[in-house]
Amino acid sequence: MTTASIRRGYHVIKTILHFGLDDLIPRHKKPWYFSMLRNGLFWIRNKHKNKSPAERLKLAMQDLGPVYIKLGQMLSTRRDLLDDEWAYQLAMLQDRVPPFDSALARQAIEAELGAPISTYFDDFDDTPLASASISQVHTATLKSNGKDVVLKVLRPNVEQQILADLQLMIQTANILETLLGDGNRLRPAEVIEDYRTTILGELNLKLEALNAIKLRNNFIDSNSLYVPFVYEEHSYKRLMVMERIYGIPVSDTEALRAQGTNFKLLAERGVELFFTQVFRDNFFHADMHPGNIFISREHPDDPFYIGLDCGIMGTLTEVDKRYLAENFLAFFNRDYHRIAQLYIESGWVSEHTDIIAFEQAVKVVCEPMFNKPLDEISFGHVLLELFKTARHFDIVVQPQLVLLEKTLLYIEGLGRQLYPQLDLWQTAKPFLENWMSEQVGPKALFNKVKSNAPFWADKLPEFPELIYDNLKLGRKLLGTQQQMLDKYLKYQHKSHKSNYLLITSAVLLICGTILFTQNATLWLAYTCIASGCLFWAIGWRSMPKNRKF
Numbered sequence: 001m002t003t004a005s006i007r008r009g010y011h012v013i014k015t016i017l018h019f020g021l022d023d024l025i026p027r028h029k030k031p032w033y034f035s036m037l038r039n040g041l042f043w044i045r046n047k048h049k050n051k052s053p054a055e056r057l058k059l060a061m062q063d064l065g066p067v068y069i070k071l072g073q074m075l076s077t078r079r080d081l082l083d084d085e086w087a088y089q090l091a092m093l094q095d096r097v098p099p100f101d102s103a104l105a106r107q108a109i110e111a112e113l114g115a116p117i118s119t120y121f122d123d124f125d126d127t128p129l130a131s132a133s134i135s136q137v138h139t140a141t142l143k144s145n146g147k148d149v150v151l152k153v154l155r156p157n158v159e160q161q162i163l164a165d166l167q168l169m170i171q172t173a174n175i176l177e178t179l180l181g182d183g184n185r186l187r188p189a190e191v192i193e194d195y196r197t198t199i200l201g202e203l204n205l206k207l208e209a210l211n212a213i214k215l216r217n218n219f220i221d222s223n224s225l226y227v228p229f230v231y232e233e234h235s236y237k238r239l240m241v242m243e244r245i246y247g248i249p250v251s252d253t254e255a256l257r258a259q260g261t262n263f264k265l266l267a268e269r270g271v272e273l274f275f276t277q278v279f280r281d282n283f284f285h286a287d288m289h290p291g292n293i294f295i296s297r298e299h300p301d302d303p304f305y306i307g308l309d310c311g312i313m314g315t316l317t318e319v320d321k322r323y324l325a326e327n328f329l330a331f332f333n334r335d336y337h338r339i340a341q342l343y344i345e346s347g348w349v350s351e352h353t354d355i356i357a358f359e360q361a362v363k364v365v366c367e368p369m370f371n372k373p374l375d376e377i378s379f380g381h382v383l384l385e386l387f388k389t390a391r392h393f394d395i396v397v398q399p400q401l402v403l404l405e406k407t408l409l410y411i412e413g414l415g416r417q418l419y420p421q422l423d424l425w426q427t428a429k430p431f432l433e434n435w436m437s438e439q440v441g442p443k444a445l446f447n448k449v450k451s452n453a454p455f456w457a458d459k460l461p462e463f464p465e466l467i468y469d470n471l472k473l474g475r476k477l478l479g480t481q482q483q484m485l486d487k488y489l490k491y492q493h494k495s496h497k498s499n500y501l502l503i504t505s506a507v508l509l510i511c512g513t514i515l516f517t518q519n520a521t522l523w524l525a526y527t528c529i530a531s532g533c534l535f536w537a538i539g540w541r542s543m544p545k546n547r548k549f
Contacts (some may be wrong), residue, residue: 008164012064019060020049054089054169062093066133067165069093071195097133100155101336102126105136108153112239121149134158134202139244140360142231148244152205156262159203181265202311209235211310212242218281224269225305226296247294247306250414267419271427273305274411279321279402281434286314288410314404319346324404325432326385332429334365339386348395359390506532 051059076090105128109114117124121140129150130137134445135158173192201207209230216227226245236243248255256263265316277284285292285307294306316324323346330338340359343429349358365385415422 009168012168013062019063020055021053021057021060045541052085054086056230058089058093061090064165066097067162067199070133071192074195074198075191097131099128099131099136101206102128104156105138105153108156109138109151109239112153112236120144121151124151134162134199134295134353135205142241149241152240152243154238154243162199162203166199170196172374185266198312203292204237206235206237206239208309208311209240209242211313214283215310215313216283218277218283222306224273224276224301225307227307227310233285236507245306245308246296248293248294250293250295250305250418251291254294255416256300256418259297261295261303264301264417264422266295266305267415268427269303269421270305270415270418271413271422271424272431272532275428275431275435278316279431282315282321284314284316284404284407285310285312286404286407287312288414290406293414312541314407316404320434320448325436328428328432329436331366335367339366343386353393353524361392362386365389386416441527506536 058072061068062388072090072093076087106117106124106126113120120143122143125138127497128136130140132156135152135154138153140149140151142145142149146224169192170189173189176189208487212227212230213232216229219225219227228245230243231241248259250256260441274284276441287309288307292307292309294308296304296306323342327339327342330336330342337355339361340355342350343358344353344355405515412424415424
């Protein structure tokens with residue numbers, strides 16, 4: 001362990017004690033040495049006893065820096081694990097990080113390019129356009145075509161800092177797993193592993209570039225979403241170059257209103273975008289917070305979204321997609337029994353769950369929502385409440401479903417912010433019903449056959465040879481089978497013959513013995529015994545010696 005790791009570990013422990021987070025562990029599960037460490041080694045008291053545990057956790061994560069802030073933001077979406085107060089407090093965490101020295105930014109960019117910045121770019125601006133916990137963005141002009149671009153570069157040594165923090169998180173999570181036991185609801189080791197996968201993906205800007213290219217291609221002819229062009233030839237693991245956009249931040253409603261933006265159309269397109277990404281493409285932007293979304297300045301009466309930051313993308317299995325769509329439809333049809341069945345069939349809750357009890361719990365959650373107008377019903381909160389209810393039935397929430405829930409909440413929040421009267425059901429129902437019709441029935445069968453047609457067309461020329469080879473093999477197998485049958489019948493014939501002789505021998509020997517013991521005619525007794533011995537000898541000789549056929 002390095003000196004830096006020891007210092008970081010000490011700072012984390014100090015922060016935990018300073019905000020009294022060790023008090024969150026139940027007293028009966030707290031090891032005896034905890035008090036000794038607090039009182040004898042660190043001499044640190046809880047200085048925030050007047051604050052709630054949830055608020056203390058938020059303040060501690062804020063103090064520990066960007067990696068912990070991002071963890072808190074992720075945890076705020078895990079309503080299946082956290083109560084409302086905890087989720088609310090963590091959702092207030094803000095990723096505010098001052099920019100790092102532009103000289104270091106230049107150095108990092110040139111290291112990735114393998115050449116001076118002036119080789120490929122003009123007008124490089126040393127003042128960053130934006131700064132975040134993992135990366136920083138600078139503007140420039142591309143020499144090859146004169147277009148404005150942005151250069152996104154990772155912070156110096158950010159990988160080492162994140163890996164060190166992750167190592168501490170993993171160790172802490174393992175300790176908590178031991179202290180809390182197997183029955184605990186929080187599952188800290190699982191949460192940290194999900195977070196580890198997510199944040200390590202954000203450290204690879206080449207992967208983000210490929211994600212952006214794929215998302216752009218999915219919506220290349222769309223009038224709803226525009227993804228800036230990525231210059232793949234200038235994109236590396238620690239550097240990404242992409243087209244600069246000049247849209248309006250989606251959170252700047254005053255500017256959008258000033259240009260006459262059609263808010264109703266914009267809100268409806270946001271919902272359509274979500275369902276298209278999830279159900280049509282199975283590739284959705286999972287970090288669509290307001291800082292990553294802009295609105296076009298062109299044609300405010302026909303506005304479109306501009307999506308940035310594709311570091312976190314989500315996918316669902318085909319099974320999860322279908323169950324999710326059926327869940328939405330069952331909810332609006334008030335078919336609570338079907339919702340309970342879907343949760344069990346999908347494996348989200350145990351197959352041993354009492355389906356009647358679960359159905360009643362779902363009904364208690366969902367039924368009050370129908371007292372509201374349809375335009376006030378939130379899909380995201382429906383999912384959230386169902387996950388919270390299923391939490392009491394040992395639900396297993398997969399990471400991709402958490403990303404989906406977070407994305408849906410973001411989209412709905414934006415939609416309602418832009419157009420409070422947004423009717424999500426009216427917008428989403430036709431899409432869901434059309435998608436379900438494509439998954440079931442003749443149309444679905446035709447589509448599957450159509451999608452597999454290239455494979456079968458490629459294999460078709462091989463069919464005659466395959467048929468001939470299989471017929472030849474079948475003939476050979478039939479010949480072998482016939483030989484085995486002949487051997488078996490021959491064996492059976494010999495076996496029957498020898499069995500008959502041995503049985504006759506036994507009968508004669510028994511009769512001869514009885515006659516001899518009863519002082520009957522001796523010559524008859526001797527004749528029976530002699531005949532029995534003769535039949536036994538013949539039968540034994542005729543018995544098959546090789547039984548392997």
